[in-house]
Amino acid sequence: MSGRPVDEPTGEGERGGDPPRLWSRDFGLFFTARAVARLGDTMLPVALAAGLLQHGYGAGAVGLAMAATAATFAGLVVFAGVIADRFATRTLMVWADVARLGTQALAAALFFADHVVLWEICAIGLVNGAAGALFQPGVASMVPRLATDVQGANGAVRVAESVAQLAGPAVAGLVVGLATPGGVFAAHAATYAISAVCLLLLRLPPPAPDHRPTGHTPGTFRADLVDGWxxxxxxxxxxxxxxxxxxxxxxxxxxxxxxxxxxxxxxxxxxxxxxxxxxxxxxxxxxxxxxxxxxxxxxxxxxxxxxxxxxxxxxxxxxxxxxxxxxxxxxxxxxxxxxxxxxxxxxxxxxxxxxxxxxxxxxxxxxxxxxxxxxxxxxxxxxxxxxxxxxxxxxxxxxxxxxxxxxxxxxxxGLVRVDPAPAPRAPAPGKAGLVRRE
CATH class of the missing domain: 1.20.1250.20 (MFS general substrate transporter like domains)
Known part of the structure; x- marks a missing residue:
């Protein structure tokens, strides 16, 4: 939209007229980011349960710590969608990963030091939920920008996340058995670091043309929220x-x-x-x-x-x-x-x-x-x-x-599938300019 911040420099993208593609360098990076982050997320419940129970807390405390993240995420994700449509989506996702890298590293330090206080763990969960809400809207909009085979891309990501869902609890249980719950939190923090690096390395193609009427200017936050509704x-x-x-x-x-x-x-x-x-x-x-x-x-x-x-x-x-x-x-x-x-x-x-x-x-x-x-x-x-x-x-x-x-x-x-047109040609390497985001 006009008046919005510029996105990052682009690199090579799909060439106009090419048939739909799934695998590319950039989709591979996004795929890795999602798979690794999902692996970490499925490790977290095991770490929370084992860590809090070891420090004398009961099942109710475990539920409270998990609910802190889930409730914050659910309460903020709609507002995060407006933010993601007003600013550079990839930048928001990277900062969300960096925030969660910090919180999980802090949680690891607390468990390693045997200084575990429930309100502190819940506060970390609140920040994680807010960062997750900021990250989530970009997951959907990134896929059609990185792969012209949108269905194939979603299928591949779903397979990766499912495999991570299977492996995560087992890996977390192994780490808890060999080390401490703090080790799982440290590993979880590392998954966010990997996700952030993968997103930073993406060469995003130019955004799709704006669908708003000519002359439209973005309104207030509330107006954009209402417009989304x-x-x-x-x-x-x-x-x-x-x-x-x-x-x-x-x-x-x-x-x-x-x-x-x-x-x-x-x-x-x-x-x-x-x-x-x-x-x-x-x-x-x-x-x-x-x-x-x-x-x-x-x-x-x-x-x-x-x-x-x-x-x-x-x-x-x-x-x-x-x-x-x-x-x-x-x-x-x-x-x-x-x-x-x-x-x-x-x-x-x-x-x-x-x-x-x-x-x-x-x-x-x-x-x-x-x-x-x-x-x-x-x-x-x-x-x-x-x-x-x-x-x-x-x-x-x-x-x-x-x-x-x-x-x-x-x-x-009766909804009929729409196969997106091939992405527009990106600026040639070395001549990439700044393009406004969608």
């Missing part, structure tokens, strides 16, 4: 999916996590739960790989159909099936959820104009996450009143209701 509300397929997703979070995803853990551990032991959870992660890898190959014309319709597979997870546990059957159900669920995630992310990134994409993605993230704590909080009382198995059966049935609701909206099931 107007853009969000004007797309029926977008807000309808988020509305349905609120039901999914409250009645399906929120209760499934804690109740599956409790039921499987109680009936079959923690080893069985580890197997089921690993199967869920393996399924997400399969779903990402499928999304790399399958190119449906109506992406949200195909994603919704795949999402029916998630019902197998709560239903297999609620019906009291064998551990192998529950693991199979978890794998099918992970594949369906992962495939839907790629279809959804690609639809948002290719259907929404670049000049509002950060804000739209922020509304998407906030709306998707807002109802999850409610579903988790209601899981216990619902299980006490009805029984955990019955609640899981209801969640499984509701999974089908969610899919039917998605497919019932014409704007969702």
């Amino acid at each position: 107007r853009e969000f509300r004007s797309r029926t397929w977008l807000w309808a999916v988020i509305a349905v997703w609120c039901l999914y979070m409250i009645a399906v995803w929120g209760p499934t996590g804690p109740l599956v853990a409790a039921e499987v551990v109680r009936e079959h032991g923690p080893g069985a739960y580890g197997l089921v959870n690993s199967a869920l992660g393996a399924g997400t890898v399969v779903g990402g790989l499928l999304a790399l190959r399958l190119r449906p014309r109506r992406m949200l319709r195909a994603g919704a159909v795949a999402l029916t597979g998630f019902a197998a997870f709560p239903l297999s546990v609620g019906l009291g099936l064998t551990v192998p059957a529950m693991a199979a159900g978890a794998a099918v669920a992970g594949a369906g959820l992962s495939f839907w995630g790629v279809m959804w992310a690609t639809s948002v990134q290719t259907q929404v104009p670049p000049d509002v994409l950060n804000r739209i993605h922020a509304y998407d993230v906030a709306g998707s996450l807002a109802m999850m704590p409610i579903g988790q909080a209601l899981a216990g009382p619902a299980a006490a009143a009805l029984g955990a198995e019955q609640v899981l059966l209801v969640s499984g049935v509701t999974s089908f209701v969610v899919v039917i609701s998605l497919l019932a909206v014409p704007a969702i099931r």
